[in-house]
Amino acid sequence: MDAKITDSPNPVRAVGLDDLDQRIVELLSRDGRMTNAELAAAVGVAPSTAHTRTRSLLDRGVIAGFHASLDQQALGRGLQAVIGVTLRGGSRHDSITAFAETIRALPQVIQVFFVGGTDDFLVHIAVATTADVRDFVVNHISAQASVATTRTSIIFDYHRNAVAASFG
Amino acid sequence: MDAKITDSPNPVRAVGLDDLDQRIVELLSRDGRMTNAELAAAVGVAPSTAHTRTRSLLDRGVIAGFHASLDQQALGRGLQAVIGVTLRGGSRHDSITAFAETIRALPQVIQVFFVGGTDDFLVHIAVATTADVRDFVVNHISAQASVATTRTSIIFDYHRNAVAASFG
DNA sequence: CATGAAACGCTAATGCC
DNA sequence: GGCATTAGCGTTTCATG
Numbered sequence: 001m002d003a004k005i006t007d008s009p010n011p012v013r014a015v016g017l018d019d020l021d022q023r024i025v026e027l028l029s030r031d032g033r034m035t036n037a038e039l040a041a042a043v044g045v046a047p048s049t050a051h052t053r054t055r056s057l058l059d060r061g062v063i064a065g066f067h068a069s070l071d072q073q074a075l076g077r078g079l080q081a082v083i084g085v086t087l088r089g090g091s092r093h094d095s096i097t098a099f100a101e102t103i104r105a106l107p108q109v110i111q112v113f114f115v116g117g118t119d120d121f122l123v124h125i126a127v128a129t130t131a132d133v134r135d136f137v138v139n140h141i142s143a144q145a146s147v148a149t150t151r152t153s154i155i156f157d158y159h160r161n162a163v164a165a166s167f168g
Numbered sequence: 169m170d171a172k173i174t175d176s177p178n179p180v181r182a183v184g185l186d187d188l189d190q191r192i193v194e195l196l197s198r199d200g201r202m203t204n205a206e207l208a209a210a211v212g213v214a215p216s217t218a219h220t221r222t223r224s225l226l227d228r229g230v231i232a233g234f235h236a237s238l239d240q241q242a243l244g245r246g247l248q249a250v251i252g253v254t255l256r257g258g259s260r261h262d263s264i265t266a267f268a269e270t271i272r273a274l275p276q277v278i279q280v281f282f283v284g285g286t287d288d289f290l291v292h293i294a295v296a297t298t299a300d301v302r303d304f305v306v307n308h309i310s311a312q313a314s315v316a317t318t319r320t321s322i323i324f325d326y327h328r329n330a331v332a333a334s335f336g
Numbered sequence: 337c338a339t340g341a342a343a344c345g346c347t348a349a350t351g352c353c
Numbered sequence: 354g355g356c357a358t359t360a361g362c363g364t365t366t367c368a369t370g
Contacts, residue, residue, distance in 0.1 A: 031234065037362085
């Protein structure tokens, strides 16, 4: 086996994004409501320049949108869980897609990951009680014909560094 | 076993949040940069009322912050993965906490879930190449003394309905 | 492509109901 | 608590270098 290890902790200089763009992206990722005037001061350019750059990042889709982050506990959904789902081997592509669409539309669902490996899906939900977790799995996941198994994990702690855009 | 099934698809009326608050939260979750004037028009109150409500939601921590959502592909990180991590049985609480703190600070990391069940952690990362995935697991996860096993799943598709605040 | 100037629109505070 | 008003500030456009 090749022993070479290439470590690239901050690897990326995306094509088309210069230093100024990247600093703007970083700042708006942390505080999406920072005023353009503050942003301009923070990166050391004129407000009109910061504005043009930000507009361009939005137009190019690098910044996909802005969102309020919500304290689920304060919203009465103090319990979060991740549910690993495996589908039946014979599931057709249509039924898999239909499953994903159905799940992602449910109000308890925060995120859906379609993955390869042990599980086929990971579903991140926020609800009020353990009974709600069970009801979600029983009524919405296991009830689907294409579902083979589920594996529910309660979330004890959660940390988010960034907000990833949904795949297009 | 009790056969009663209680289905509560939109279950929550958080204490202290009335309809107006909830509609504001919903709208700012979808578009965190909506102007206060637009928000007021959308919910049918005066701009000054919408402003007071939004300020209150921020002060109470219901809205934890605002963030730009980023197209990771456009940033040159076109490959996302979820890594399930199990820790060694003898790991002390201190070492577990230290592991979590170390991982969450890495620039490739988007989210960290501390869960109960098969895995102890789920780590959501975005990188450029499959080699970067391997390097991340080898150099940053498996290299930790308290880690017993890892299980890497490539993300084929991803959908996000909301942005959850990190646990406080 | 960044900038300064200027018109426009919004925010945020105040007092009133 | 909601509302109208208003002063101050930020945004956004545009001509210029």
